[in-house]
Amino acid sequence: MLARVSVPVTHVGDKAAPSGALALGLKRVLGPDHRMGYLFVLPIFFFVISLVGYPFCYAIYLSMTHKLVGLPPVFVGFENYVRLTWDGFFQRAVVNSFIFTFGSVAFKLVLGVVMAVVLTSPIRWRSFWTGVLLIPWVAPTVVSALNFLWIFDGSLGVLNYLLVRVFRVLPQGIGWLSEPGTAMASVVAVNIWRGFPFFGISFLAGMKAIPAELYEAAAVDGASVLQRFRHVTLPGIRNIMIIVVLLSTIWTFNDFQIVYILTKGGPGGTTMVMPVLTYETAFGAQRLGEAIAVALYLLPALAVTIMVLARYMRRGRKR
Amino acid sequence: MDRRLTALAEQLEAGHIARREFLRRAAVITGGTAAGLHVLRRMASAQGGPKLRVWLFKSYVTAGNDILARQVEEWAKERKVQIEFDWATFGDREQKFVAAIEAGNPPDIAEMNYQGPMRYRPALRDVTKLAKDLAASRGGLLPFAERVVQLDGQYSGIARLVFGGGLHIRKDLLAEKGLKMPKVYDPDVIDVAKKCQDPSKDLWGFGQTLNRCDDGNGFMQNILWDYGGGTWDKDGKPALATTFLKQNLAAIQFAVDTIQKHKVQPPGVMSWTDVSNNEAYMAGKLVCTNNGASLYYAMGAKNHPLYDKTQVILTPGGPAGAFVASNPYTWGLFKASKHAELSEDLVRWVEDEKRFEEYMKACSGQAGPVYKVRAEHPYWKTNPNYEGMLQNILRGVWIGYPGPITPAAIEVQAQYILCDMGGRIVVGGLSPEAALKEAHKRVEDIYRIRSRS
Numbered sequence: 001m002l003a004r005v006s007v008p009v010t011h012v013g014d015k016a017a018p019s020g021a022l023a024l025g026l027k028r029v030l031g032p033d034h035r036m037g038y039l040f041v042l043p044i045f046f047f048v049i050s051l052v053g054y055p056f057c058y059a060i061y062l063s064m065t066h067k068l069v070g071l072p073p074v075f076v077g078f079e080n081y082v083r084l085t086w087d088g089f090f091q092r093a094v095v096n097s098f099i100f101t102f103g104s105v106a107f108k109l110v111l112g113v114v115m116a117v118v119l120t121s122p123i124r125w126r127s128f129w130t131g132v133l134l135i136p137w138v139a140p141t142v143v144s145a146l147n148f149l150w151i152f153d154g155s156l157g158v159l160n161y162l163l164v165r166v167f168r169v170l171p172q173g174i175g176w177l178s179e180p181g182t183a184m185a186s187v188v189a190v191n192i193w194r195g196f197p198f199f200g201i202s203f204l205a206g207m208k209a210i211p212a213e214l215y216e217a218a219a220v221d222g223a224s225v226l227q228r229f230r231h232v233t234l235p236g237i238r239n240i241m242i243i244v245v246l247l248s249t250i251w252t253f254n255d256f257q258i259v260y261i262l263t264k265g266g267p268g269g270t271t272m273v274m275p276v277l278t279y280e281t282a283f284g285a286q287r288l289g290e291a292i293a294v295a296l297y298l299l300p301a302l303a304v305t306i307m308v309l310a311r312y313m314r315r316g317r318k319r
Numbered sequence: 320m321d322r323r324l325t326a327l328a329e330q331l332e333a334g335h336i337a338r339r340e341f342l343r344r345a346a347v348i349t350g351g352t353a354a355g356l357h358v359l360r361r362m363a364s365a366q367g368g369p370k371l372r373v374w375l376f377k378s379y380v381t382a383g384n385d386i387l388a389r390q391v392e393e394w395a396k397e398r399k400v401q402i403e404f405d406w407a408t409f410g411d412r413e414q415k416f417v418a419a420i421e422a423g424n425p426p427d428i429a430e431m432n433y434q435g436p437m438r439y440r441p442a443l444r445d446v447t448k449l450a451k452d453l454a455a456s457r458g459g460l461l462p463f464a465e466r467v468v469q470l471d472g473q474y475s476g477i478a479r480l481v482f483g484g485g486l487h488i489r490k491d492l493l494a495e496k497g498l499k500m501p502k503v504y505d506p507d508v509i510d511v512a513k514k515c516q517d518p519s520k521d522l523w524g525f526g527q528t529l530n531r532c533d534d535g536n537g538f539m540q541n542i543l544w545d546y547g548g549g550t551w552d553k554d555g556k557p558a559l560a561t562t563f564l565k566q567n568l569a570a571i572q573f574a575v576d577t578i579q580k581h582k583v584q585p586p587g588v589m590s591w592t593d594v595s596n597n598e599a600y601m602a603g604k605l606v607c608t609n610n611g612a613s614l615y616y617a618m619g620a621k622n623h624p625l626y627d628k629t630q631v632i633l634t635p636g637g638p639a640g641a642f643v644a645s646n647p648y649t650w651g652l653f654k655a656s657k658h659a660e661l662s663e664d665l666v667r668w669v670e671d672e673k674r675f676e677e678y679m680k681a682c683s684g685q686a687g688p689v690y691k692v693r694a695e696h697p698y699w700k701t702n703p704n705y706e707g708m709l710q711n712i713l714r715g716v717w718i719g720y721p722g723p724i725t726p727a728a729i730e731v732q733a734q735y736i737l738c739d740m741g742g743r744i745v746v747g748g749l750s751p752e753a754a755l756k757e758a759h760k761r762v763e764d765i766y767r768i769r770s771r772s
Contacts, residue, residue, distance in 0.1 A: 066771065070420045070441035083764075088757060089739075154587015155521065155599045172518065175587030178530070180746045183590070266531040266735075267589040268742020283414045284733045286438060287768070288421070 112199020436476035458691030476649035483708030524583035529741030545637030645715020
């Protein structure tokens with residue numbers, strides 16, 4: 001009986017030796033509970049693959065097809081991308097997207113800093129003003145954009161009414177959304193109005209985390225208000241600034257609602273940006289493959305921007 | 320909680336039954352109840368008949384929408400069919416179709432615009448027999464409607480109506496100045512506009528956007544035809560900057576001149592959408608504007624003071640004549656539907672002449688004829704403005720004219736290429752010739768891509 005039992009034990013032991021060593025090695029590298037770890041990660045892995053990985057890969061595939069509504073896709077390789085590269089309308093949309101994004105983000109950055117500085121200074125009803133300044137960020141974008149559509153209206157808009165009738169600054173109304181000098185500026189202005197409170201409130205949180213002793217020490221050393229701002233406040237909120245600029249760049253670049261509601265990319269493509277062009281190509285032209293190519297075209301450039309910014313941020317932290 | 324379950328719980332608590340017995344009986348009770356409910360639900364739905372998904376178009380003429388919905392409901396009641404309504408608007412119609420078709424879940428039947436039969440053809444059922452039956456008993460389809468719903472003898476849609484419309488003009492202002500109704504844009508409309516407008520009072524002679532919207536598209540297309548040009552030649556090939564270069568240049572120059580040279584258009588006109596001219600006209604800021612009947616309907620429905628001061632006349636023309644695109648709304652029956660016969664029956668029901676008459680009379684000129692018999696209805700003579708709208712429809716041509724209507728011609732409209740052409744001159748600072756060539760290149764691209772499929 002004993003012998004019969006001992007044989008399989010020896011047999012198992014012989015075979016188990018290398019796998020046992022592997023398990024030990026894995027335990028050493030991945031930790032003692034690595035099997036349980038896989039179990040915990042599995043659902044997330046499944047969700048990421050099914051909800052992000054698969055759609056993303058399928059989108060890349062579709063962008064390389066000639067896909068019309070109701071018809072199966074026909075693989076065309078990089079034809080959509082090549083065609084877009086030489087398409088003047090697309091090129092203008094790319095340029096417009098960068099003007100729209102960086103124009104907006106630059107102003108939002110400055111206004112956000114101003115907002116944060118004002119709200120950290122000893123003013124009356126600080127909480128009230130904080131709430132008021134957050135309204136543009138809290139209000140639904142569609143509602144804000146529709147309001148601005150009315151405000152900018154050439155004939156019935158309140159802006160022209162004030163400038164022409166009330167303050168008599170202009171002899172005649174301006175087509176804010178229809179003239180070369182003002183169409184892009186107007187949509188950028190709405191994006192700034194909508195987005196600067198996010199900058200302001202983030203900077204405000206950062207500024208509150210700066211120890212008061214630093215300001216006191218700087219003041220004792222004879223630093224002026226401007227010097228304190230430059231050498232204490234700005235370095236103190238540097239990392240937040242980078243994150244906020246990064247996020248806002250991505251959001252602004254992908255902003256669809258404001259431009260679509262105000263101008264639909266018109267007149268004559270003056271305010272056409274990438275998200276609106278993607279939408280127009282998908283639902284107007286109904287060329288789905290090309291629409292995805294429009295959407296994905298600048299993805300590598302954006303990814304590089306994000307990586308550079310993230311790296312810069314990490315380098316700052318090491319210092 | 321169910322009384323039986325409560326009693327069971329009490330028995331368990333009192334120790335009269337074992338826990339295992341409690342679980343067994345509870346499972347029987349809940350399972351039986353669930354199965355019973357399922358059977359009841361199936362019986363209820365079987366009693367209600369099949370379910371039909373119907374997509375209707377929500378136009379600005381709300382009285383017409385209500386009547387059509389009621390007629391569909393009456394049909395459903397009569398045929399014991401359940402109806403699942405959904406409404407599409409100017410803003411989301413195509414998006415909904417694209418999403419539903421791509422998801423493999425289109426409605427059974429939908430009200431589409433003129434683009435539908437051509438664009439969604441792969442997903443639409445062949446309705447040749449029904450379309451021919453309806454047309455035959457109504458004197459035949461008008462030529463523009465025939466072109467839109469039929470390709471190579473196969474009908475992908477059933478024409479229903481065309482939006483009537485025309486130049487809405489302030490007859491009181493013209494009478495004050497002793498002016499006649501304009502017949503052509505240049506010089507008539509420009510003369511009237513210049514003589515009647517008063518920019519100091521924010522009253523402008525002409526309100527016609529060239530921006531990316533249906534109004535802009537319609538005007539740009541019409542004005543090219545008016546000057547003898549067009550986007551397509553008679554073979555359906557791109558002709559913007561080739562065959563019709565000279566004519567198109569003259570046309571586009573005129574369109575731009577209304578804003579830049581003649582200064583008869585209000586500030587901001589290049590950012591207008593489809594509702595902007597309606598609002599501006601009703602606010603008393605325009606002498607005249609091209610629009611569908613919805614503007615006239617809205618003024619009538621609101622007892623607006625300008626209702627009686629407005630005349631709807633034929634859309635003005637140019638040196639080559641007066642052209643408008645008559646773009647019919649159509650019924651589309653989808654291949655994926657399991658209720659094709661019911662859908663056909665519904666079309667026959669709402670297209671019944673008595674029912675259509677009721678609908679037409681509520682639409683204040685918006686439900687224009689696609690069949691010859693309907694064009695002869697006495698309704699069109701009850702109001703001089705309706706007469707103008709009718710004549711506009713009857714002389715209408717189709718998108719793609721003088722060539723055939725094609726997917727490429729539809730896409731040029733859907734992408735607002737002609738509007739962008741105007742915008743590139745007025746806002747982008749391009750010369751008319753450069754803008755025309757730029758637009759021609761885009762049209763050629765579309766033609767090439769669409770020819771491939």
